[in-house]
Amino acid sequence: MAFELAFAVLLRLVLVLSPLRRLLKDDSQLSSPLTSYSRLREGIYLFREGINPYSGGTFRHSPLFLALFSTVIPDSEAFAAILWACVDVLGAWALVRIWRARGRVGTSKRDSLIAALYLLNPYIFLPSLSLSTSTFDTTLQLVSLMFAAQGQASASLLTLAFTAHLSLPSLLLLPPTVLLLLADPYSHLASPRPFNGKISKGLPLFAEFSAYFCSLVLASTVVSDGSGWIINSWGAGLLLPDLTPNPGLWWYFFTEMFDHFRPFFLMIFSVHLVIYVAPLCIKFQHDPLYAAFLLLGVLGIFKPYPTLSDPGLFLSLISLFPETYPHLRYPIVTTLLHLHAFLLLPLFHHLWIATGTGNANFFYASTLVFGIANGGALLDCVWAGLRVAMGEEREGYVIVQE
Amino acid sequence: MRWFAFFSLILVQCSLSAAHSGEEYHEELKLRPLPDGKLAARFAFTTLLKGAIPRAPTNLTVNDESQHYTLFPLAMGQLLREYAITELHLTLNAGKWDYDRWGYPEEPGVGSGAELWTWMGDGAPTSIDERWKAIQNAHAGLFCASLGSMDTQRTTSPTRAFPPTGDLPRLPAPHVHRLRHATLPAEHVCTENLTPFLKLLPCPAHAGIAALLAPHKVFDADWHGLGVHVRWRAGKGVELVMTVQAVFDPVRMSAERKRDWSFHSVFDRTIPRSCPVATTSLIHVELPPPGDGSYTLNPAPSTANQAVATFSISKDLPELDVTMKWGEESRFAYPLDASSTPLSDFSVQRTLKGSSQTHGQLSIVIRNNRPTELSVLYLETMPWHVEFYLHTLRITGPDGQQCNDLFSNMTYTPPVPHAQPAMLQAMLTLPPLTTLRLTMDARKSFLRYTEHPPDAQRGWDLPPAVFVTQSASGGASKRVYTPALLVDLATPDFSMPYNVIIMSCTLIALIFGSLFNILTRRFVVVKVDGNVPKVQ
Amino acid sequence: MSDAVEPRESPLKDPSGLFFEQPRTRRTIVTSYWIVVLLALPLWWSTTSIERLSLPVSRVHSTGLKQLHFPLQVEFDHNASSLSFEALEKETRARFSSLQRQSEGRLDYLDLRFVAIESTAGHPAATGAYGVSIEPSLDRATVRDRHLSVPVNEGATHIPFTLPDRLVSLLSPYTSRHPPGRFEHLVAKYAPRYRLAFTMLNEDAAGGRPVVGWDVQEAISRHLSPILDQVADLHNFTIESQVQFHSPLAFAPYEIKSDNEEIHGLTQEDLKVFVNSAEWTLSSSVSNDPVLHFILFIPSVPHTPLRILDNDHNPTSSNAFILPQWGGIVLLNLPPDTSSPPHLSEGDLAHTFSIFRTQLLKLLGVSDLPAGVEPADTHLPLTKWQLDTLYRQRAIENAHSSQETLQSIIKLVDQISNMPVGEGVRGDIQNALTALNMVYTVGWQSPIQALRHSSEALTHASRAFFNPGMLALLYFPAEHKYAVYTPLFAPVAVPLVVTALRELSAWRKSRRVATETKT
16 A cells, blocks of 8 residues: 555656646635635735734635644745645545444555545545645544544544634534544444444533634634634635635525525525534434544535535545445436536636636536535435345345335 | 994904915916827816814814805815815826826826825714715715715725825824725716816806816817815915816827917817906916927917916906917927837836636836836735735846845735725835836636626726835925726626526425435335335 | 334345334434524524514604694783773784684694783783783884883874784784785795805906905804894804805896896896806705805896896896795895995995895794884894794794604504614604603793704604615515525425424324323
């Protein structure tokens, strides 16, 4: 596996330092206003010049990035390329470790396959090339799941606090992570049992997470000299001030929404994210890792400012659950829809923005197709996860729902 | 009883006493023939309220003293006192002032569109921004210009580039004077602005120099603009200067393509009578340099020296029509080397490059035409639609080398979406006789459906950048405006609000509903046997 | 539902045996969905509601039914007189009732009361009462404060005829020496603050003989300030003046020849269009206060002399006229012989400003004293009697106007269900109602109090009515709301509601079965 990882790092370095980077820089499918590298550089520049980067609307990253990039990491693109490649590799390594923890296996040939499925997934690969900080989000998420799968509570909660701090919707992954810490990561999809951990042991974990989270908030306030960063970075997901197109569903809806109903629908879309947490955790309490996987899928579709890496994380995580593959009902359709959307999204974006021969509706239609593709994948995975419990296929019998 | 009445009369008189001790009105017209055959004209109508002091903002709670004016326009007086304005500048211009060919204008405010800036003291019961809004609306009503859209999305406070031109009275601590500045580059000046402008003058249409202002000819000029400037000079009083500037093209208007001009040919009018209330009424004609061909000037001026000929309009003057003829020229020959001998100290070109609707690049090319080093203050006000990436600011010299050190002493206010424009003020040092290129990446925003104007495909106007030369010797600083830019922003489909709501909501409801059903419905095993499935 | 399948026959497990197929799990899941929905309902309310505070409708209606009556007490001092008090009272009442009938109810707020007193000093015994006495030592009738003194040697036969007339004229508002009923249309609408704009218009200063200045401040302080001080309880005044040097007329005046002299005249029709608002810059205030214009018009040399013509196109003797509710205009023809001074001194303006004074009093609604009656104190040209009458009339008008405004606000808010009603509007309405209550409870005691409270009520009611929030309508027909809400909530609500109902009925059935099996 080390050979593959080194190859992946080298490939990424070569591509980042090639003209491909110029093409992908600031592409709105690969980086959103919350994750764009140019905005990060701008914020650091303003910070160094003594201007509060949160007094305007350009910089929406967390103050921790500000602290990291203005002090520890030097300001050069080559170094940034190396850093991003390493972060990606760390994510792949964490994914492999989760697989090993789940399957209770050691090193095997499947490791390379899983690492390749992550590193060569274009949804993960391309945002990393464009130096979008969503790579950090996905890697930290995977590291948090890895620690939870290995049973290391403090490390897992600390990384989850970091993830939630960088991207607030990730806060929704706290319940399945706690459930995972209280139970085990092994696959119970085939033989579900009610949750056998103690709920009361979860309360100290919640408290620990809150402590980590609050201390991060405090550190950020100190770094940025005030609490203006909350409105700029977290408030962006709740108030949607920036309407740059992205592969998600929020931007065009709120571009065309009437002013009177805007606060109401912002509230509805945010509550809609929250409404999935409890049902998925209750239904999949026997396998919290699968519940976390499904919630990541939900976030990938319905997040306020998604990039391609959020559905990409969901698709790469499918490699952890081979027991569900026989029970997927329409994988071909979903794959083709994904291919369809993946080709149309940049094409229509280019037609609308760069050449001006297209319309905003073209790109909007391709985001709808992308949403259907992701939704189809999510629904199929939920069905397959439930269907595994009922045994193999048998001639002459089908299982339906009524 | 009579003493009482007399005494009370004195008291009443004191309480109603005038805020000023006299008024003076001066008229002036300055004509300057330009090397490329054009004629630059500048009308200035100055009214001085001797001894007057601007109203202190803290006095806005008590009733103001009565205002009695003879020459000063009452509408302006009411406006100035109602909002306690110390200094006010309003310009309405159309066209692009070519600094290289025409030199520097007499009045520096030549940015195209409407520009309004005021210095006001705080300490009033209403905030400065509320008074600023009310001032815009009052001016919009007074001059029939739609200035009301200068809201917070266009207002900035560039104190380094727009210092007060007069004096500011001292306010009780801790109150200070504040600047509010806004530009509307798309607001064009036309006859409906000139008519109320002229009505504010004591002698508008048939007497004095203002009789020359015929709307047809003034608005036919290559560049034309109106200006209203109010300032306070300590020791003198409140001064109101109303200006009309225009650059006419006699060559274009004459049949033989000659650059001879007269009042009749340029303004289509002459001065019939003098204004009875003007203290001075002067016409200055700048004489062309000696090598420029021989010319005749009729009638004979009152005074003349080598550079300027002055006509003074007196009370018993018959109709005055000044003409200047170049007798020996049969046809005007445009100078062939105009671009190599620019009249300005430095030339600026500003463009917004890039064909994408998400990103662009602001490019400024400055050329220093003088053999000495110049330092200029560069002011850029950008609405929030176009956001700069300051970290991409690069200055390239003529050989391609990077000289970012020529850019110093920067103040920057970042833009806030939907609220506040960006303001950048910095000092640029221009080495002698060099061309510098300044580039900066910019990002174009996406607006909400309701924020687009009705003609959304036209684009948005970006206000001009302002360059202020700082003369080390303490002389007057000159203000140079670049032309306004037009930026094309991506538009959503305006016919689609309900469609978008329906389609997005359908997708969300589809996924929600399907997920809900999978999670809550019962699984059953169905035996598929033959043709009829039987539930087992 | 189905029996368990033998494990030998098929590897498919019975789904109903799985724990996540248990009814309890299912119900927990449905409940968790519904909990989130119910928690979000208050947020829905807070993000889409329009602020519509409740208005005191009943108070407005009850205030609308009230009426204000001013008791007028006239004390007749019949000491040194041989007149019969009863005859005088009967005559005055008869004339007053006929005037009230003619006014169609507009004067019904006055209650006349006569009292005969014995008083040597001649001062009214009760405060606010009006005294009438017959003094032998006077040579003409005078009014001082609220006391009318009639000389006895006007003829014993005159008094029974003129005294009631004089009393009625003094007690009813809007009387002038013109036919009754015409005066009301001249009077400007009430406002707490007026701007008095004095403008001197030269028709064409450059054409020769310009007038470049005038001593307006001295003229105002001599002629108008005493009046303005006396009326200060009624209005505040802001004074401003300007001079215009080029103010052409929009029409050519009529030319007639009279006494071998060419006269230019303004016909009665021309007077209506005299003010050339297009070319003249008259004072337009930057605030909301109404402006009363007083214009001194100096015609140009070709149009001098300018006279006002009557209906037969003969020149009249007057050179001034009032534009109702707008202001007054005085024409000043400069003498043609001498080169007139370019500056009008205070002496030159004396006649003009006395005309302005008369016009101002008419525009404010101050009634003239009846014929033959003069003020006792020449330095105080307006007597308290006149002012009282005006205060009462203005108070009644203001109260009536406030009531109408408040009722129309209530009706408007009621009819337009989408109109927001903010805190400012409600506060203003409540203040107006408080002030109106004060008018009705204590206003009858003193006209000044009534005026103050009624003016306050009018200010608050107008401010509430013209509040910018009241004008912003939210145009949301019901179809628009359906179109926005339905696409998301209808498909989402259907499975939620159907499943909840199904689970509820299943739960009830299982409970019933459980209790049945227990028994």
